[in-house]
Amino acid sequence: MDELIEMPMFPLGSVLFPAMPLSLRVFEPRYMAMLDALLSTECPEFGVVLIERGQEVGGGEQRFSHGTVARIIEVASDEGHVNVLVTGRDRIEIVEWLEDSPFPRAVVRVLPLLLWEEVCEPRREQTELLVRRTLQRASRLDEHLWPSTIDLDDNPVNHIWQLAGIAPIGPLDQVRLLGARSVRDLLDSIFxxxxxxxxxxxxxxx
Known part of the structure:
Protein backbone atom coordinates (compact mmCIF):
# COMPACT_ATOMS: atom_id res chain seq x y z
CA MET A 1 0.00 0.00 0.00
CA ASP A 2 1.29 3.48 -0.89
CA GLU A 3 2.39 5.64 2.02
CA LEU A 4 0.23 8.70 2.58
CA ILE A 5 1.62 11.81 4.25
CA GLU A 6 0.15 15.12 5.35
CA MET A 7 1.86 18.14 3.80
CA PRO A 8 1.49 21.95 3.77
CA MET A 9 0.43 23.10 0.31
CA PHE A 10 0.98 26.23 -1.80
CA PRO A 11 -1.44 26.46 -4.77
CA LEU A 12 0.05 28.59 -7.54
CA GLY A 13 -0.68 29.85 -11.03
CA SER A 14 2.40 28.03 -12.31
CA VAL A 15 3.76 24.47 -12.31
CA LEU A 16 6.87 23.30 -10.47
CA PHE A 17 8.77 20.32 -11.91
CA PRO A 18 11.26 18.05 -10.15
CA ALA A 19 14.83 19.43 -10.37
CA MET A 20 13.58 22.92 -11.32
CA PRO A 21 13.97 26.13 -9.28
CA LEU A 22 11.09 28.45 -8.44
CA SER A 23 11.11 31.89 -6.82
CA LEU A 24 8.15 32.84 -4.63
CA ARG A 25 7.10 36.16 -3.13
CA VAL A 26 5.20 35.36 0.05
CA PHE A 27 3.04 38.00 1.73
CA GLU A 28 -0.32 36.43 2.61
CA PRO A 29 -0.68 35.75 6.36
CA ARG A 30 -1.58 32.07 5.78
CA TYR A 31 1.63 31.42 3.84
CA MET A 32 3.73 33.49 6.24
CA ALA A 33 2.38 31.17 8.96
CA MET A 34 3.31 28.18 6.81
CA LEU A 35 6.86 29.47 6.41
CA ASP A 36 7.20 30.05 10.15
CA ALA A 37 6.15 26.46 10.80
CA LEU A 38 8.40 24.97 8.10
CA LEU A 39 11.56 26.91 8.93
CA SER A 40 11.63 25.37 12.39
CA THR A 41 11.95 21.87 10.86
CA GLU A 42 15.02 20.02 9.58
CA CYS A 43 13.49 19.44 6.15
CA PRO A 44 11.42 22.48 5.14
CA GLU A 45 9.21 21.17 2.34
CA PHE A 46 5.71 21.85 1.05
CA GLY A 47 3.63 20.83 -1.95
CA VAL A 48 3.01 23.00 -5.00
CA VAL A 49 -0.07 22.45 -7.16
CA LEU A 50 -1.49 24.38 -10.10
CA ILE A 51 -4.67 26.35 -9.51
CA GLU A 52 -7.40 25.07 -11.82
CA ARG A 53 -9.89 27.86 -11.13
CA GLY A 54 -9.55 31.02 -9.06
CA GLN A 55 -6.61 33.17 -8.00
CA GLU A 56 -3.48 32.74 -5.91
CA VAL A 57 -4.47 35.43 -3.43
CA GLY A 58 -7.39 35.12 -1.03
CA GLY A 59 -8.18 31.40 -1.01
CA GLY A 60 -11.20 29.48 -2.31
CA GLU A 61 -9.43 28.36 -5.49
CA GLN A 62 -9.88 24.95 -7.16
CA ARG A 63 -6.70 22.95 -7.60
CA PHE A 64 -5.31 20.19 -9.81
CA SER A 65 -4.56 16.81 -8.25
CA HIS A 66 -0.91 16.42 -9.32
CA GLY A 67 1.91 18.53 -7.93
CA THR A 68 5.51 18.56 -6.76
CA VAL A 69 7.28 18.72 -3.41
CA ALA A 70 9.18 22.01 -3.02
CA ARG A 71 12.32 22.11 -0.84
CA ILE A 72 13.15 25.55 0.57
CA ILE A 73 16.69 26.60 -0.42
CA GLU A 74 16.83 30.31 0.47
CA VAL A 75 14.69 32.75 2.42
CA ALA A 76 15.16 36.52 2.43
CA SER A 77 12.91 39.01 4.22
CA ASP A 78 11.92 42.20 2.45
CA GLU A 79 9.57 45.05 3.28
CA GLY A 80 6.12 43.50 3.69
CA HIS A 81 6.99 40.14 2.16
CA VAL A 82 9.46 37.26 2.09
CA ASN A 83 11.36 36.04 -0.98
CA VAL A 84 11.67 32.25 -1.07
CA LEU A 85 13.71 30.11 -3.46
CA VAL A 86 12.69 26.46 -3.74
CA THR A 87 13.68 23.48 -5.85
CA GLY A 88 11.35 20.75 -7.07
CA ARG A 89 11.70 17.27 -5.57
CA ASP A 90 9.26 14.33 -5.76
CA ARG A 91 5.98 14.34 -7.64
CA ILE A 92 2.84 14.01 -5.55
CA GLU A 93 -0.82 13.17 -6.05
CA ILE A 94 -3.44 14.78 -3.83
CA VAL A 95 -5.54 12.20 -1.99
CA GLU A 96 -7.55 14.57 0.20
CA TRP A 97 -7.61 18.29 0.88
CA LEU A 98 -7.76 19.24 4.56
CA GLU A 99 -8.95 22.49 6.13
CA ASP A 100 -7.09 25.60 4.96
CA SER A 101 -6.59 26.82 8.53
CA PRO A 102 -4.05 28.13 9.35
CA PHE A 103 -2.74 27.34 5.84
CA PRO A 104 -3.64 24.88 3.03
CA ARG A 105 -2.81 21.24 3.81
CA ALA A 106 -3.44 17.96 2.05
CA VAL A 107 -2.94 14.24 2.39
CA VAL A 108 -0.69 13.27 -0.52
CA ARG A 109 0.78 10.19 -2.13
CA VAL A 110 4.39 10.44 -3.31
CA LEU A 111 4.64 9.11 -6.87
CA PRO A 112 7.46 6.73 -7.89
CA LEU A 113 10.65 8.20 -9.32
CA LEU A 114 11.01 7.78 -13.07
CA LEU A 115 13.81 5.40 -14.04
CA TRP A 116 16.23 6.17 -16.86
CA GLU A 117 16.38 3.73 -19.79
CA GLU A 118 19.30 3.92 -22.23
CA VAL A 119 16.95 2.99 -25.07
CA CYS A 120 15.36 6.44 -24.59
CA GLU A 121 18.57 8.36 -25.40
CA PRO A 122 17.74 8.97 -29.11
CA ARG A 123 14.29 10.26 -28.12
CA ARG A 124 15.85 12.49 -25.46
CA GLU A 125 18.25 14.01 -28.00
CA GLN A 126 15.40 14.54 -30.49
CA THR A 127 13.19 16.15 -27.85
CA GLU A 128 15.95 18.40 -26.53
CA LEU A 129 16.76 19.63 -30.04
CA LEU A 130 13.09 20.47 -30.62
CA VAL A 131 12.76 22.25 -27.26
CA ARG A 132 15.88 24.38 -27.78
CA ARG A 133 15.00 25.30 -31.37
CA THR A 134 11.45 26.22 -30.39
CA LEU A 135 12.69 28.26 -27.43
CA GLN A 136 14.99 30.18 -29.74
CA ARG A 137 12.11 30.99 -32.09
CA ALA A 138 9.58 31.75 -29.35
CA SER A 139 12.00 34.04 -27.48
CA ARG A 140 11.66 36.58 -30.29
CA LEU A 141 8.05 37.02 -29.16
CA ASP A 142 8.40 36.50 -25.39
CA GLU A 143 11.48 37.74 -23.57
CA HIS A 144 10.50 35.94 -20.35
CA LEU A 145 11.33 32.46 -21.64
CA TRP A 146 14.35 30.43 -20.59
CA PRO A 147 17.44 30.91 -22.82
CA SER A 148 17.73 28.24 -25.50
CA THR A 149 21.39 27.62 -24.56
CA ILE A 150 20.79 26.98 -20.84
CA ASP A 151 22.78 24.13 -19.28
CA LEU A 152 20.82 21.20 -17.84
CA ASP A 153 21.56 18.61 -15.16
CA ASP A 154 23.92 15.71 -15.95
CA ASN A 155 21.54 13.25 -14.30
CA PRO A 156 19.42 12.00 -17.24
CA VAL A 157 16.07 11.97 -15.40
CA ASN A 158 16.64 15.42 -13.87
CA HIS A 159 17.77 16.56 -17.33
CA ILE A 160 14.43 15.54 -18.83
CA TRP A 161 12.41 17.17 -16.07
CA GLN A 162 14.38 20.35 -16.70
CA LEU A 163 13.59 20.04 -20.40
CA ALA A 164 9.93 19.98 -19.38
CA GLY A 165 10.55 23.02 -17.18
CA ILE A 166 12.16 25.17 -19.87
CA ALA A 167 9.85 24.07 -22.72
CA PRO A 168 7.69 26.98 -23.98
CA ILE A 169 4.36 25.28 -23.23
CA GLY A 170 1.33 26.31 -21.20
CA PRO A 171 0.47 25.30 -17.63
CA LEU A 172 -2.21 22.79 -18.68
CA ASP A 173 0.32 20.89 -20.78
CA GLN A 174 2.83 21.19 -17.94
CA VAL A 175 0.53 19.71 -15.31
CA ARG A 176 -0.22 16.74 -17.58
CA LEU A 177 3.50 15.98 -17.70
CA LEU A 178 3.52 15.50 -13.93
CA GLY A 179 1.42 12.37 -14.42
CA ALA A 180 4.00 10.66 -16.68
CA ARG A 181 4.39 6.95 -15.92
CA SER A 182 7.82 6.50 -17.51
CA VAL A 183 10.71 8.45 -19.01
CA ARG A 184 9.50 7.48 -22.47
CA ASP A 185 6.00 8.71 -21.66
CA LEU A 186 7.42 12.01 -20.38
CA LEU A 187 9.63 12.53 -23.44
CA ASP A 188 6.78 11.73 -25.83
CA SER A 189 4.45 14.13 -24.02
CA ILE A 190 7.03 16.95 -24.08
CA PHE A 191 7.65 16.33 -27.79
Missing part, protein backbone atom coordinates in the same frame (compact mmCIF):
# COMPACT_ATOMS: atom_id res chain seq x y z
CA UNK A 192 3.94 16.46 -28.68
CA UNK A 193 3.30 19.62 -26.63
CA UNK A 194 6.32 21.48 -28.04
CA UNK A 195 5.49 20.36 -31.59
CA UNK A 196 2.10 22.05 -31.19
CA UNK A 197 3.86 25.26 -30.12
CA UNK A 198 6.28 25.04 -33.07
CA UNK A 199 3.37 24.60 -35.50
CA UNK A 200 1.63 27.61 -33.96
CA UNK A 201 4.80 29.66 -34.48
CA UNK A 202 4.87 28.53 -38.11
CA UNK A 203 1.34 29.89 -38.60
CA UNK A 204 2.17 33.19 -36.91
CA UNK A 205 5.26 33.69 -39.05
CA UNK A 206 3.27 33.06 -42.22
Missing amino acids: VAVTDVAESLDLRSG
Whole structure:
Protein backbone atom coordinates (compact mmCIF):
# COMPACT_ATOMS: atom_id res chain seq x y z
CA MET A 1 0.00 0.00 0.00
CA ASP A 2 1.29 3.48 -0.89
CA GLU A 3 2.39 5.64 2.02
CA LEU A 4 0.23 8.70 2.58
CA ILE A 5 1.62 11.81 4.25
CA GLU A 6 0.15 15.12 5.35
CA MET A 7 1.86 18.14 3.80
CA PRO A 8 1.49 21.95 3.77
CA MET A 9 0.43 23.10 0.31
CA PHE A 10 0.98 26.23 -1.80
CA PRO A 11 -1.44 26.46 -4.77
CA LEU A 12 0.05 28.59 -7.54
CA GLY A 13 -0.68 29.85 -11.03
CA SER A 14 2.40 28.03 -12.31
CA VAL A 15 3.76 24.47 -12.31
CA LEU A 16 6.87 23.30 -10.47
CA PHE A 17 8.77 20.32 -11.91
CA PRO A 18 11.26 18.05 -10.15
CA ALA A 19 14.83 19.43 -10.37
CA MET A 20 13.58 22.92 -11.32
CA PRO A 21 13.97 26.13 -9.28
CA LEU A 22 11.09 28.45 -8.44
CA SER A 23 11.11 31.89 -6.82
CA LEU A 24 8.15 32.84 -4.63
CA ARG A 25 7.10 36.16 -3.13
CA VAL A 26 5.20 35.36 0.05
CA PHE A 27 3.04 38.00 1.73
CA GLU A 28 -0.32 36.43 2.61
CA PRO A 29 -0.68 35.75 6.36
CA ARG A 30 -1.58 32.07 5.78
CA TYR A 31 1.63 31.42 3.84
CA MET A 32 3.73 33.49 6.24
CA ALA A 33 2.38 31.17 8.96
CA MET A 34 3.31 28.18 6.81
CA LEU A 35 6.86 29.47 6.41
CA ASP A 36 7.20 30.05 10.15
CA ALA A 37 6.15 26.46 10.80
CA LEU A 38 8.40 24.97 8.10
CA LEU A 39 11.56 26.91 8.93
CA SER A 40 11.63 25.37 12.39
CA THR A 41 11.95 21.87 10.86
CA GLU A 42 15.02 20.02 9.58
CA CYS A 43 13.49 19.44 6.15
CA PRO A 44 11.42 22.48 5.14
CA GLU A 45 9.21 21.17 2.34
CA PHE A 46 5.71 21.85 1.05
CA GLY A 47 3.63 20.83 -1.95
CA VAL A 48 3.01 23.00 -5.00
CA VAL A 49 -0.07 22.45 -7.16
CA LEU A 50 -1.49 24.38 -10.10
CA ILE A 51 -4.67 26.35 -9.51
CA GLU A 52 -7.40 25.07 -11.82
CA ARG A 53 -9.89 27.86 -11.13
CA GLY A 54 -9.55 31.02 -9.06
CA GLN A 55 -6.61 33.17 -8.00
CA GLU A 56 -3.48 32.74 -5.91
CA VAL A 57 -4.47 35.43 -3.43
CA GLY A 58 -7.39 35.12 -1.03
CA GLY A 59 -8.18 31.40 -1.01
CA GLY A 60 -11.20 29.48 -2.31
CA GLU A 61 -9.43 28.36 -5.49
CA GLN A 62 -9.88 24.95 -7.16
CA ARG A 63 -6.70 22.95 -7.60
CA PHE A 64 -5.31 20.19 -9.81
CA SER A 65 -4.56 16.81 -8.25
CA HIS A 66 -0.91 16.42 -9.32
CA GLY A 67 1.91 18.53 -7.93
CA THR A 68 5.51 18.56 -6.76
CA VAL A 69 7.28 18.72 -3.41
CA ALA A 70 9.18 22.01 -3.02
CA ARG A 71 12.32 22.11 -0.84
CA ILE A 72 13.15 25.55 0.57
CA ILE A 73 16.69 26.60 -0.42
CA GLU A 74 16.83 30.31 0.47
CA VAL A 75 14.69 32.75 2.42
CA ALA A 76 15.16 36.52 2.43
CA SER A 77 12.91 39.01 4.22
CA ASP A 78 11.92 42.20 2.45
CA GLU A 79 9.57 45.05 3.28
CA GLY A 80 6.12 43.50 3.69
CA HIS A 81 6.99 40.14 2.16
CA VAL A 82 9.46 37.26 2.09
CA ASN A 83 11.36 36.04 -0.98
CA VAL A 84 11.67 32.25 -1.07
CA LEU A 85 13.71 30.11 -3.46
CA VAL A 86 12.69 26.46 -3.74
CA THR A 87 13.68 23.48 -5.85
CA GLY A 88 11.35 20.75 -7.07
CA ARG A 89 11.70 17.27 -5.57
CA ASP A 90 9.26 14.33 -5.76
CA ARG A 91 5.98 14.34 -7.64
CA ILE A 92 2.84 14.01 -5.55
CA GLU A 93 -0.82 13.17 -6.05
CA ILE A 94 -3.44 14.78 -3.83
CA VAL A 95 -5.54 12.20 -1.99
CA GLU A 96 -7.55 14.57 0.20
CA TRP A 97 -7.61 18.29 0.88
CA LEU A 98 -7.76 19.24 4.56
CA GLU A 99 -8.95 22.49 6.13
CA ASP A 100 -7.09 25.60 4.96
CA SER A 101 -6.59 26.82 8.53
CA PRO A 102 -4.05 28.13 9.35
CA PHE A 103 -2.74 27.34 5.84
CA PRO A 104 -3.64 24.88 3.03
CA ARG A 105 -2.81 21.24 3.81
CA ALA A 106 -3.44 17.96 2.05
CA VAL A 107 -2.94 14.24 2.39
CA VAL A 108 -0.69 13.27 -0.52
CA ARG A 109 0.78 10.19 -2.13
CA VAL A 110 4.39 10.44 -3.31
CA LEU A 111 4.64 9.11 -6.87
CA PRO A 112 7.46 6.73 -7.89
CA LEU A 113 10.65 8.20 -9.32
CA LEU A 114 11.01 7.78 -13.07
CA LEU A 115 13.81 5.40 -14.04
CA TRP A 116 16.23 6.17 -16.86
CA GLU A 117 16.38 3.73 -19.79
CA GLU A 118 19.30 3.92 -22.23
CA VAL A 119 16.95 2.99 -25.07
CA CYS A 120 15.36 6.44 -24.59
CA GLU A 121 18.57 8.36 -25.40
CA PRO A 122 17.74 8.97 -29.11
CA ARG A 123 14.29 10.26 -28.12
CA ARG A 124 15.85 12.49 -25.46
CA GLU A 125 18.25 14.01 -28.00
CA GLN A 126 15.40 14.54 -30.49
CA THR A 127 13.19 16.15 -27.85
CA GLU A 128 15.95 18.40 -26.53
CA LEU A 129 16.76 19.63 -30.04
CA LEU A 130 13.09 20.47 -30.62
CA VAL A 131 12.76 22.25 -27.26
CA ARG A 132 15.88 24.38 -27.78
CA ARG A 133 15.00 25.30 -31.37
CA THR A 134 11.45 26.22 -30.39
CA LEU A 135 12.69 28.26 -27.43
CA GLN A 136 14.99 30.18 -29.74
CA ARG A 137 12.11 30.99 -32.09
CA ALA A 138 9.58 31.75 -29.35
CA SER A 139 12.00 34.04 -27.48
CA ARG A 140 11.66 36.58 -30.29
CA LEU A 141 8.05 37.02 -29.16
CA ASP A 142 8.40 36.50 -25.39
CA GLU A 143 11.48 37.74 -23.57
CA HIS A 144 10.50 35.94 -20.35
CA LEU A 145 11.33 32.46 -21.64
CA TRP A 146 14.35 30.43 -20.59
CA PRO A 147 17.44 30.91 -22.82
CA SER A 148 17.73 28.24 -25.50
CA THR A 149 21.39 27.62 -24.56
CA ILE A 150 20.79 26.98 -20.84
CA ASP A 151 22.78 24.13 -19.28
CA LEU A 152 20.82 21.20 -17.84
CA ASP A 153 21.56 18.61 -15.16
CA ASP A 154 23.92 15.71 -15.95
CA ASN A 155 21.54 13.25 -14.30
CA PRO A 156 19.42 12.00 -17.24
CA VAL A 157 16.07 11.97 -15.40
CA ASN A 158 16.64 15.42 -13.87
CA HIS A 159 17.77 16.56 -17.33
CA ILE A 160 14.43 15.54 -18.83
CA TRP A 161 12.41 17.17 -16.07
CA GLN A 162 14.38 20.35 -16.70
CA LEU A 163 13.59 20.04 -20.40
CA ALA A 164 9.93 19.98 -19.38
CA GLY A 165 10.55 23.02 -17.18
CA ILE A 166 12.16 25.17 -19.87
CA ALA A 167 9.85 24.07 -22.72
CA PRO A 168 7.69 26.98 -23.98
CA ILE A 169 4.36 25.28 -23.23
CA GLY A 170 1.33 26.31 -21.20
CA PRO A 171 0.47 25.30 -17.63
CA LEU A 172 -2.21 22.79 -18.68
CA ASP A 173 0.32 20.89 -20.78
CA GLN A 174 2.83 21.19 -17.94
CA VAL A 175 0.53 19.71 -15.31
CA ARG A 176 -0.22 16.74 -17.58
CA LEU A 177 3.50 15.98 -17.70
CA LEU A 178 3.52 15.50 -13.93
CA GLY A 179 1.42 12.37 -14.42
CA ALA A 180 4.00 10.66 -16.68
CA ARG A 181 4.39 6.95 -15.92
CA SER A 182 7.82 6.50 -17.51
CA VAL A 183 10.71 8.45 -19.01
CA ARG A 184 9.50 7.48 -22.47
CA ASP A 185 6.00 8.71 -21.66
CA LEU A 186 7.42 12.01 -20.38
CA LEU A 187 9.63 12.53 -23.44
CA ASP A 188 6.78 11.73 -25.83
CA SER A 189 4.45 14.13 -24.02
CA ILE A 190 7.03 16.95 -24.08
CA PHE A 191 7.65 16.33 -27.79
CA VAL A 192 3.94 16.46 -28.68
CA ALA A 193 3.30 19.62 -26.63
CA VAL A 194 6.32 21.48 -28.04
CA THR A 195 5.49 20.36 -31.59
CA ASP A 196 2.10 22.05 -31.19
CA VAL A 197 3.86 25.26 -30.12
CA ALA A 198 6.28 25.04 -33.07
CA GLU A 199 3.37 24.60 -35.50
CA SER A 200 1.63 27.61 -33.96
CA LEU A 201 4.80 29.66 -34.48
CA ASP A 202 4.87 28.53 -38.11
CA LEU A 203 1.34 29.89 -38.60
CA ARG A 204 2.17 33.19 -36.91
CA SER A 205 5.26 33.69 -39.05
CA GLY A 206 3.27 33.06 -42.22
